[in-house]
Amino acid sequence: MITTPVRLHYEHTASAGESRFLRGLADGRLLGERCPACGKVYIPPRGACPTDGVPTTDEVELPDIGTVTTFCVVNVPYPGQRVAPPYVAAAVLIDGANFAA
Ligand SMILES: [Zn+2]
Secondary structure, three states: OOOOOOOOOOOOOOOHHHHHHHHHHHOOOEEEEEOOOOOOEEOOOOOEOOOOOOEOOEEEEEOOOEEEEEEEEEOOOOOOOOOOOOEEEEEEEEOOOOOOO
């Protein structure tokens, strides 16, 4: 066994849908996108529906109400952690969306 430092540097360019989502957050709005084929709403937008393979072009503003579908209490510190433990990480199904974020 060997222990060695590891570093991973990457850059992410937000897609058009992600950019609209992030601008919406800055304005205090939750913006998702609806699939024109199946009607599922994705938030954050993925740009395309994985079921139908078509672009999700219909923007949908969602309420700030949802259901916590799962959560975890984080008690273990790790390098680069932005929030000091203990804290809760949760997935929330926003009302009107089809998938938890
Ligand atoms: Zn679809």
